Amino acid sequence: MTERQPWWKGAVVYQIYPRSFCDSNGDGVGDLGGIARHLDHLEWLGVDALWLSPIYPSPMVDLGYDVADFCDVDPVFGDLADFDLLLEEAHRRGIKVLMDWVANHTSDQHPWFLDSRSSRSSRRRNWYFWRDGKPDGSPPNNWSSAFGGGAWTWDDRSGQWYLHLFFPEQPDLDWSNLEVRDAMQRVLRFWLDRGVDGFRADVVNLIGKPPGLPDVAPELAGRSLIDLWVDIWDRTDTYRYLQEVRRTVGSYPGDRVVVGEIHTRDMGRLVDFYERGGLPLVFNFALQSQDWVPADWRRVLEQAEAVFRSPGTWPTLVLSNHDIRRIRTRFEGSEARARVAAVILLTLRGTAFIYQGDELGMVDGVGEAYAADPTGRLGCRAPVPWDMRPLRGWGAQPWLPWAPEADHCNVAARRAQPSSILHLYRELLHLRRSSHPLKHGSWRILETPSAILGYERRAGAETLVVYANFGDEDATVGGPHNGAPLLVSSSGTNPSTWDGTLAATSAVVLAV
Ligand code: NOJ
Numbered sequence: 001m002t003e004r005q006p007w008w009k010g011a012v013v014y015q016i017y018p019r020s021f022c023d024s025n026g027d028g029v030g031d032l033g034g035i036a037r038h039l040d041h042l043e044w045l046g047v048d049a050l051w052l053s054p055i056y057p058s059p060m061v062d063l064g065y066d067v068a069d070f071c072d073v074d075p076v077f078g079d080l081a082d083f084d085l086l087l088e089e090a091h092r093r094g095i096k097v098l099m100d101w102v103a104n105h106t107s108d109q110h111p112w113f114l115d116s117r118s119s120r121s122s123r124r125r126n127w128y129f130w131r132d133g134k135p136d137g138s139p140p141n142n143w144s145s146a147f148g149g150g151a152w153t154w155d156d157r158s159g160q161w162y163l164h165l166f167f168p169e170q171p172d173l174d175w176s177n178l179e180v181r182d183a184m185q186r187v188l189r190f191w192l193d194r195g196v197d198g199f200r201a202d203v204v205n206l207i208g209k210p211p212g213l214p215d216v217a218p219e220l221a222g223r224s225l226i227d228l229w230v231d232i233w234d235r236t237d238t239y240r241y242l243q244e245v246r247r248t249v250g251s252y253p254g255d256r257v258v259v260g261e262i263h264t265r266d267m268g269r270l271v272d273f274y275e276r277g278g279l280p281l282v283f284n285f286a287l288q289s290q291d292w293v294p295a296d297w298r299r300v301l302e303q304a305e306a307v308f309r310s311p312g313t314w315p316t317l318v319l320s321n322h323d324i325r326r327i328r329t330r331f332e333g334s335e336a337r338a339r340v341a342a343v344i345l346l347t348l349r350g351t352a353f354i355y356q357g358d359e360l361g362m363v364d365g366v367g368e369a370y371a372a373d374p375t376g377r378l379g380c381r382a383p384v385p386w387d388m389r390p391l392r393g394w395g396a397q398p399w400l401p402w403a404p405e406a407d408h409c410n411v412a413a414r415r416a417q418p419s420s421i422l423h424l425y426r427e428l429l430h431l432r433r434s435s436h437p438l439k440h441g442s443w444r445i446l447e448t449p450s451a452i453l454g455y456e457r458r459a460g461a462e463t464l465v466v467y468a469n470f471g472d473e474d475a476t477v478g479g480p481h482n483g484a485p486l487l488v489s490s491s492g493t494n495p496s497t498w499d500g501t502l503a504a505t506s507a508v509v510l511a512v
Contacts (some may be wrong), residue, residue, distance in 0.1 A: 006255035007096065008198075008281065009314055010439030011048035012352045012429055013259075017322045018055055018077055019063065019399060020383045025295055030383070032078035034394075036086045038386070039093055045359065045422075046429035049096035051200045051259075053322055055083070056102075059109050061169040063381075064100075065202060066107035070187040079167035087195055096197035103184060103245075104206045105170040112183070113171050120158050122423050127180050128171045129163035129213065130155075132405050141213050142221040147375050163213070165206055165225060175207040175241050182505065188248050198249065198257035205262040205273070208238030214497075225263070233239075234269070242277035257281060259316065267300075274313040281351055284308075284316050287322060292331050294470040298445060300454070301348070305443055308350070315350030320358055326380045329364040336505035339421055339489040340468050343507035346428040347457065347466045349443040359383050359425035360414050365403040370372045379403075385410035402457070419491055427487055431509065437464045451475050452502065465510045469502035476501045 021035030032055065042050065054064030055077045064074070073079050090097050106113055109162035116124040131140035131152075139152035139161050145168075152161040153168040163172045173180050188199070210232055220228060242260070249256050259281035260273050273282045286300045288466065308315040319341055320327050331337035331471075338361050345352055357380075364370075364379030372378065382403035386393025392402065392410055403409070432438045441459035447485045448454035451471030464486070467476045477500050485498050490506040502508060 006499060008049065008255065008257045008351055010098075010349075010351065010432070012046070012346065012354060012432065013049045013051050013098065014042060014045070014047040015051045015053065015321055015353060015355045017053045017381055020381050021354045022384065022386060022393060023395045023398060027076070028394070028396040028398050029076050030398075031076065032073070032082040033274075034119060036082070036089055036432070039086075039089050042095060043093040045426050046433060047095065047354070049098055049197060050090060050167070050352070050435075051098040052100060054100045058109055059169065060108070061167050062334050065102055066105075066109075066167065066170050067102050068107040068109045069111075070102075070106075070184075073189045077243065079132055084194065091195070098200050098259070099191050099196050099200045100202060101188070101191075101199040101258075102202040103173075103175075104203050105164065105166060105172045107168045108171055112173075116171075117155060117158060117162075117392055120160070124179075126177055127174060127183075129174055129209070129215070130158070130160045131163070133161055142218070142321045143213075143228075144222055144224070146225050151445050159327070165203075172209075173207075174209070176209070176211075181241060181244060183243060185244070185248055185448065188245065192249065192252045192256065196256075197254065198259070201258055201260045201279075203246070203263075204242060204260045204277075204279075205238060205264070206233050207241055208233060208235030210235060234272075236276075239272065239276035239278075242273065242279055246278035246280075260263055268305055271307060271310050271313055273312070281314060281316055283318050283353075285318055285501065287317070287345075288319050288321075290416065292337060292470055294451060294468070297344070297470075301443075301453075302445055305349075305445075315348070317345050317348050317350045317352040318347050319353075320355045321353070322381055323377050324380065326355075326362060326364050327358050328361055329379065333363055334505065335361045335421060336490065339424055340470070340505060342421070342425055342428060343466065343487070343489045343509065344453070344468055346425075346432055347438055347464070347509060348455075349441070349457070352432075354425070355380070357382070357424050360384070360409050360411065361421040362403055362409055363405065365400055367401060369401055387412035419493075424487075424489060431486060435462075435464065436460070437462050449475055452477055465512050466507065467502055467510075468507035469505060472504050474501055474503055485510055 009463050019030045021030040023030050052202040052230055055071050055073050056067045057069040057074045058064045058066050085180030086095050112124055112127055115122050116128045139150055143151035145151045146166050154161050164170050230359050257280050260279045261283050267286050270282045273279045290296045313443050327341050328338040365382030370378045383398035385406040414420040437459040438456040444456045446454035453468045455466055467477050485508045487509040489496055
């Protein structure tokens, strides 16, 4: 008998960036009604779960990652009744729903912060980090914010500085304060009681701050949070706080899950978040920064396999999200490469994440409107085009212009064409769902010519082999290749035999 596995092991989570998914009420901003309208499509595609980027009331300085109320829905997206309906409809189709939970900070318009800011004697003053400056009038320490500039903002009225590791409109919560942790527990319970299946936890590695908030060495003062994390924020406290979160989430039935967003250049450090923090899942972003070089992918995959062999860990597979350039854009606009990347993403060991629109082969939006974001992350947030009509299935012109190619790179056109990348994603998702080796099997690298990445997935007597040719020329593999391909990245039909030759920039999945 095979051991019962939680639903999220080997599952595929589809990330929805609600503003850009679909607008149902004619204001040009995507909303919950727009998501509900397309649940049949997502069921057809075969995803196991949705992760919704923040839908909470927000001044939208960081497009929702500045939360003004953790227990409500911003009117631009709908209301709680719309959310309940969406959840019910998703569950009816067997699709789970994960909320984005922004733990590290709130909006500066959140009532907690308004209260905290109102005076030095406010009841919630110590929910955030308020400090006096240095004697020379400079900020309390030399930390930088992730979005540029210093990490402290001066508040004239109360005459102190407050800490923000992101925009000044995103003050950091002080998690060492039990009241803050209790308040966040209530937030988690609010959504768990409504029936959500878990959370994607925003930058949770930053919630434990070093006591005294000391300066970093002068040469590190302008460095990014990612560089500094190991030195500054790798805190026992963080793991303790996360254990509390895990206990709450784990006390609900149904294998509810938390996936932590942790940026680090040292993949090995992610293990602590599973083993010490108790998180079921942690994003591993290493693959999304790889160039189109098979040896690099091989190195990262072998490293991940070594890291996530540790008991209590389980790998995640991530190639893109709402913060970075899209897969196709990163690989010089090549759809063939995006197809190969899809095959790899969805045949590896782990829980896979697809960012909306990658399954259409979308490229990033370009032009003036996209340059408006000081953090340069709007390109991948171009609206999803649903059909060929002028408004492409939206209620009005969307808040951002269409990305290039929207006339054929849209859902209706891709669905109508059996050889499209959308059908490739669907095939992969259905193959993964029905394949024990792909969902739960072991992973082992195969010896291949240098242009090819090859690996094996095995469970019991069943073995699947994946070969991906990164090169611009046909290439032949010598390893196991008897048996018919289950899937070929470059065509809509799978040949009945295979002679061991891979076309340029293509991938194949074989049962051997
Ligand atoms: C990570 C999110 O993915 C990003 O979009 C956001 O700006 C920061 N966390 C701050 O919340």
